[in-house]
Amino acid sequence: MSVPVIAELLKKHESELLQEWIASQRAAGIRTDLIDEGTVLNNSRELLKLLSIAALGGIDDLGSAEWKPVRNMIEALSRTQSRQGFSPSETATFVFSLKEPLFAKIQANCADPASEMLKASQLLDKLGLYSMESYMTGRESVIREQQESMLELSTPVVELWKGVLAIPLIGSLDSNRTQIVMEALLEKIVQTESEIAIIDITGVPTVDTMVAQHLLKTVTAAKLMGARCIISGIRPQIAATIVHLGVELGDVITKSSLADAFSVALKELDIRLVKGSLR
Amino acid sequence: MGKTEIFPLKQETDIVIVRQRVRKAAEAVRLGLVSQTKIVTAASEIARNALIYGGGGECVIEETTKDGRGAVRLVISDQGEGIANLDRAMVDGYTSGSGMGLGLGGAKRLVDQFAIESQPGQGTRIELWKWR
Numbered sequence: 001m002s003v004p005v006i007a008e009l010l011k012k013h014e015s016e017l018l019q020e021w022i023a024s025q026r027a028a029g030i031r032t033d034l035i036d037e038g039t040v041l042n043n044s045r046e047l048l049k050l051l052s053i054a055a056l057g058g059i060d061d062l063g064s065a066e067w068k069p070v071r072n073m074i075e076a077l078s079r080t081q082s083r084q085g086f087s088p089s090e091t092a093t094f095v096f097s098l099k100e101p102l103f104a105k106i107q108a109n110c111a112d113p114a115s116e117m118l119k120a121s122q123l124l125d126k127l128g129l130y131s132m133e134s135y136m137t138g139r140e141s142v143i144r145e146q147q148e149s150m151l152e153l154s155t156p157v158v159e160l161w162k163g164v165l166a167i168p169l170i171g172s173l174d175s176n177r178t179q180i181v182m183e184a185l186l187e188k189i190v191q192t193e194s195e196i197a198i199i200d201i202t203g204v205p206t207v208d209t210m211v212a213q214h215l216l217k218t219v220t221a222a223k224l225m226g227a228r229c230i231i232s233g234i235r236p237q238i239a240a241t242i243v244h245l246g247v248e249l250g251d252v253i254t255k256s257s258l259a260d261a262f263s264v265a266l267k268e269l270d271i272r273l274v275k276g277s278l279r
Numbered sequence: 280m281g282k283t284e285i286f287p288l289k290q291e292t293d294i295v296i297v298r299q300r301v302r303k304a305a306e307a308v309r310l311g312l313v314s315q316t317k318i319v320t321a322a323s324e325i326a327r328n329a330l331i332y333g334g335g336g337e338c339v340i341e342e343t344t345k346d347g348r349g350a351v352r353l354v355i356s357d358q359g360e361g362i363a364n365l366d367r368a369m370v371d372g373y374t375s376g377s378g379m380g381l382g383l384g385g386a387k388r389l390v391d392q393f394a395i396e397s398q399p400g401q402g403t404r405i406e407l408w409k410w411r
Contacts, residue, residue: 172295206298206316208323209379237316244317245324245385246371 005116006123007055009105010048018048020101028093034084043094047073059123062130074127075134082138091135095128155181157188164265165194166258168233170203178214185218189227196265197222200258202233212247219252228268230254232261282307282342288355289335294326297338301353304342308349310411318351318409321386325355325405328382332375333357333403345391350410358402365397 010017021044022037030040050070057066074095081091099121106116155177157167167185171177185197199215201207207215219229232255234242242249255261266273282304286297301322305315322338329336336357343350362368369387374380387393392408 172298174291174295176291205302206319206323208320208327209381209385210323210327213379237313240313241316241320241389244388245320246381246388247379247385 004055004059004119005110006059006102006106006120007052009102009109010052010055013105014048014052017098017101017105018045020104021048021098024097024100025094028097029090031086031090034086043073043077047077048098055123059119062123062126070127071130074131078131078134079138082135083142088132088135092128092132095124095131099124155184157184159188159192159194160198160262161266161269161271163193163195163269164198164262165189165192165196166198166200166262168200168203168258172206173204173211173214178211178218182214182218182221186221186225189222189225194227196228196230196268198230198232198258198261198265200233200261201231201238202235202258204233204238207238207242209245209247212242212245212249216249216252228253230261230264232256232258284340286338286340287335288326288330288338288357291330294323294330297326297340298323300340301351304340304351305409308342308344308351308411310349310351310409314409314411317389318353318407321389321407321409322353322355324382324386325353325407329355329357329359329403333359335359336402345408345410348411350408353407354404355407356402356404361399361401361403362395362397363399365395 018041022041025040025044026037030037047070050073054067054070057064061067062071077094078091102120102124103117106120107113110116155167155169157165160166165185165188167181169181173181185199188194189197199218201215204211215231219231222229230253231249234254234256253261253264255264284300286300287293288297298319302315302319305318310318326338329338334357336355336359339352339354341352341354343352367373368375369384370380371384372380383395386405386407390407390409392406394406395403396405397403
């Protein structure tokens with residue numbers, strides 16, 4: 001198989017292409033606040049080199065082994081850029097800005113510039129799309145990480161007193177989170193050998209039957225481990241809603257505020273707080 | 280007045296969005312805090328049913344009026360298996376799944392007007408009204 005014209009051009013005019021590519025990136029605007037020109041130059045030189053090697057084996061199948069180094073580099077660059085805060089078009093411009101200089105070289109050196117340009121254009125479009133895909137994958141992994149860290153953040157179990165735990169629930173309680181909340185609470189009960197756990201739902205906007213069911217299951221599980229639960233932070237509108245839903249809270253102690261629940265807990269543990277006497 | 284929006288119910292996060300939008304609509308037609316919470320909770324129950332038992336569907340949220348009073352009207356529908364025995368499904372404590380069996384009956388008690396249409400194999404359509 002003959003060497004593709006584009007591969008020859010890339011090899012022959014490598015340094016010129018690099019200069020012009022950098023120039024066209026500069027014209028499109030380089031985010032000097034996020035990346036310095038030296039890095040841009042190195043990246044461009046590296047990618048150009050990889051491109052000219054890969055193109056030797058044909059430019060039709062970017063999935064082939066020859067193109068792997070190019071794909072890897074674009075993927076790594078695009079992912080990094082998505083984390084650094086580049087916009088999608090800024091990321092795609094890196095690849096697309098090679099079009100102009102490459103087309104100029106084709107125009108000047110080829111007998112049949114139109115068909116070569118079409119091929120070059122298809123090649124760069126594919127690489128541009130690939131960089132976009134990698135960019136999106138990078139973004140998605142950021143979102144996933146944030147979701148996971150939010151799950152952890154939102155379930156702190158705190159010890160209010162020796163033997164009294166509190167778990168302030170905030171936000172909507174759907175199955176995933178509730179599971180984590182429940183496990184965290186049960187673990188902490190064992191760890192601290194607590195007798196009373198206060199589940200505060202002040203920050204839960206909606207208590208529907210699923211949330212109620214999760215709460216009741218948590219209470220039952222805690223009871224099996226020898227701890228009593230108090231549910232606090234039940235606001236008037238939530239109370240009215242629970243009644244109409246027909247949810248029976250059974251013998252669970254409920255209080256309207258965390259402070260009330262805490263004083264009940266202290267009373268149960270037979271602890272009395274005495275105001276310091278005046279001297 | 281008369282704002283209507285349609286939201287898909289395809290995954291669990293859609294229920295959260297529906298709850299938020301229903302609350303917004305309830306605030307917009309100036310329902311009281313208790314009424315707001317009731318219609319949001321009812322929407323949550325029915326939307327979850329549509330997702331779990333109906334295999335997903337959609338929720339129409341309409342800000343409207345009822346006899347001159349501000350009202351929220353919700354239509355939640357799915358194209359799932361439908362409910363074979365409506366009377367039994369409305370009974371508290373009955374469930375074909377793993378829930379508490381209070382969703383349908385509870386939602387009915389939480390709203391001012393409740394209508395359900397369901398045919399086996401045809402899906403389920405539930406209309407909920409709450410007004411000032």
